[in-house]
Amino acid sequence: MSQAELSQAGAAPRSPRPLWSLGLLRSEITMTFRRWRTLALLAVLAGVPVLVGVAVRIETGRGRSGGGGGGEGGPAFISQVTNNGVFLVFTSLAVTLPFFLPMAIGVIAGDSIAGEAHGGTLRYLLVAPAGRTRLLLVKYATTLTFCLVGTLTVALSALATGALLFPLGEVTLLSGTSIPLAEGLLRALAIAGAVALSLVGVAAIGLFLSTLTTSGIAAMATTVGLLITVQILDTLPQLETIQPYLFPHYWLSFADLLRDPVYWDQLAKNFGLQAVYAAVFGTAAWARFTTRDITA
Amino acid sequence: MPQPPATRPDGARASAPGAGPASPPPADPVIETRGLTKAYRGGQLAVDGLDLVVPRGSVFGFLGPNGCGKTTTIRMLMGLIDATAGSARVLGSPMPAAGRRVLPKVGALIEGPALYGFLSGRDNLRRFDAADPAADPRTRERRVDQALQRVGLAAAAGKKARAYSLGMKQRLGLAAALLQPRELLVLDEPTNGLDPQGMREIRALVRELAADGTTVFLSSHLLDEIEQVCTHAAVMARGRLITQGTVADLSATVLDTRASGRLTVTTPDPADAARVLKEHGVTELQLTDDRVTGDLPGAADGQVPPDLADLNAALVHAGVRVRAFGTERASLEDVFVQLTGEGFDVAG
Ligand SMILES: Nc1ncnc2c1ncn2[C@@H]1O[C@H](COP(=O)(O)OP(=O)(O)OP(=O)(O)O)[C@@H](O)[C@H]1O
Numbered sequence A: 001m002s003q004a005e006l007s008q009a010g011a012a013p014r015s016p017r018p019l020w021s022l023g024l025l026r027s028e029i030t031m032t033f034r035r036w037r038t039l040a041l042l043a044v045l046a047g048v049p050v051l052v053g054v055a056v057r058i059e060t061g062r063g064r065s066g067g068g069g070g071g072e073g074g075p076a077f078i079s080q081v082t083n084n085g086v087f088l089v090f091t092s093l094a095v096t097l098p099f100f101l102p103m104a105i106g107v108i109a110g111d112s113i114a115g116e117a118h119g120g121t122l123r124y125l126l127v128a129p130a131g132r133t134r135l136l137l138v139k140y141a142t143t144l145t146f147c148l149v150g151t152l153t154v155a156l157s158a159l160a161t162g163a164l165l166f167p168l169g170e171v172t173l174l175s176g177t178s179i180p181l182a183e184g185l186l187r188a189l190a191i192a193g194a195v196a197l198s199l200v201g202v203a204a205i206g207l208f209l210s211t212l213t214t215s216g217i218a219a220m221a222t223t224v225g226l227l228i229t230v231q232i233l234d235t236l237p238q239l240e241t242i243q244p245y246l247f248p249h250y251w252l253s254f255a256d257l258l259r260d261p262v263y264w265d266q267l268a269k270n271f272g273l274q275a276v277y278a279a280v281f282g283t284a285a286w287a288r289f290t291t292r293d294i295t296a
Numbered sequence B: 001m002p003q004p005p006a007t008r009p010d011g012a013r014a015s016a017p018g019a020g021p022a023s024p025p026p027a028d029p030v031i032e033t034r035g036l037t038k039a040y041r042g043g044q045l046a047v048d049g050l051d052l053v054v055p056r057g058s059v060f061g062f063l064g065p066n067g068c069g070k071t072t073t074i075r076m077l078m079g080l081i082d083a084t085a086g087s088a089r090v091l092g093s094p095m096p097a098a099g100r101r102v103l104p105k106v107g108a109l110i111e112g113p114a115l116y117g118f119l120s121g122r123d124n125l126r127r128f129d130a131a132d133p134a135a136d137p138r139t140r141e142r143r144v145d146q147a148l149q150r151v152g153l154a155a156a157a158g159k160k161a162r163a164y165s166l167g168m169k170q171r172l173g174l175a176a177a178l179l180q181p182r183e184l185l186v187l188d189e190p191t192n193g194l195d196p197q198g199m200r201e202i203r204a205l206v207r208e209l210a211a212d213g214t215t216v217f218l219s220s221h222l223l224d225e226i227e228q229v230c231t232h233a234a235v236m237a238r239g240r241l242i243t244q245g246t247v248a249d250l251s252a253t254v255l256d257t258r259a260s261g262r263l264t265v266t267t268p269d270p271a272d273a274a275r276v277l278k279e280h281g282v283t284e285l286q287l288t289d290d291r292v293t294g295d296l297p298g299a300a301d302g303q304v305p306p307d308l309a310d311l312n313a314a315l316v317h318a319g320v321r322v323r324a325f326g327t328e329r330a331s332l333e334d335v336f337v338q339l340t341g342e343g344f345d346v347a348g
């Protein structure tokens, strides 16, 4: 054992710099994206566009039966995929947004605090001292990073699959006008951004649930269960009056980015609703986590 | 980090028993609690009105049977749980309010180590260090390496923590507490799961840290261990503090309650020795082979306790050949059992 070297190591006075606080965020993001679980979730998300693309390709190979046209949101694009691979991006985001993406967020957000509590590492982070508010912010920021990475994974995998299986070209918007491919790709990027922002609310709910228990699995399962329940409620005609307040209600509004000019109305409602959910559940998570006894 | 001049622990074990029973507590205790109380949900008091004072520079042993509230106390000191009543000050500042300022100067091992199984030992330390906003990232690698070396884990640092043995995990937990030079180390059962070499190393480490001026607060069931390294100790039972003070004083207290202690004379002439001792008022005499033991008359019996030197002279004068002569000092185990009772069952 080294003799008293340690006390000399810190002989220089420690004056914490504000930037050092970011170390925890970096550590958290690196750790999250190095976990097998995260990589598996991303692999699933990347797999969906490939499946959709291959399915469409096989379907057209058999002679187009004109199926799948019309309907709201997602399926509207699917008939376009054979003409233009870029539409696979829109289709895949429409397919993954109702379930796959929020489920993946639920896993990451639900495990964020509860998983640390379960493993006991939470107490060591807190005596480090990470600070409860700071730790919560870091966990939320990491979950939001995952929202963005997850969405981009779907989009990029879709673009790659679309480019491989179908021709790429001018994009015909929902309003009938055509735009060049480059602008179409920009719109795809904007849509990925809108989808990522749509997940801000579920992320906050998952974080809040995560502060309630010491079981990561329970928090994940509750978040995903809640998501499914709310998705079902959003389809019941009897509940029309409350549906505008349900977090997934305006999710498919991202399709409005494919109009010329863009319809902002529903998109704005979506972002506003997500902000409200983030504020309400973020505050609840903070109130709970900063007063909770850490006994695990 | 500039260390305040360490007040040398008063009444260290090497000094004569009872050297400083009346010495006032040092001005700035490292830990001070007033009526600290914790009731978990369910209502039963896990810690009940604790008034603890840990002097700066001491190696403080925190003793008590299973479930008496040691870990609960430590959790309150570290701001992990809120006290139901009472207050705690650590390094002079109130906890948990001043946690941000205090905790970077405190290293802690609380109820065993907790690690990220999917990270290597080194990555675990990097992560815990990154969680401390007062830790300089530029020196991180060096400090992590030093901490690993200090606990003898340098060779296994690249292994996933999930593949560590219990003792290796314990060592890594200790390494996390040693990432920075600390003013206070709080170690909840630090030698749990360690092999004998590991225990020796930890004891050596604790002594070394104490010599550097770090105050060490250590809970343990291993009384030998406490007796070997601690200058001070406190004993808890059923959530209450029973006694605290220097280890020497604690032993002396118990000797007092047993009159002035038990006299032991080793001699080839036990019968003669017993006769002489009886004449000088020694009671409860017992003879075993070449040993005679007995209780010295104490002030409790309204008698003046005889000077041991006079007693020895009387024996020799009477022609008794004395090989060894002295009073047995109570071991910490005696103190512990006397204070907390013989019972084996955990208080419900
Ligand atoms: N999370 C909890 N909820 C309710 N009661 C608890 C909780 N943790 C501990 N207790 C109770 O508080 C009391 C003190 O427990 P604590 O863990 O502080 O004991 P300890 O002195 O550390 O014991 P040991 O020597 O076994 O480590 C026990 O009666 C225990 O049952």
Ligand SMILES: [Mg+2]
Binding pocket: B070, B071, B072, B111, B188
């Ligand atoms: Mg304990």
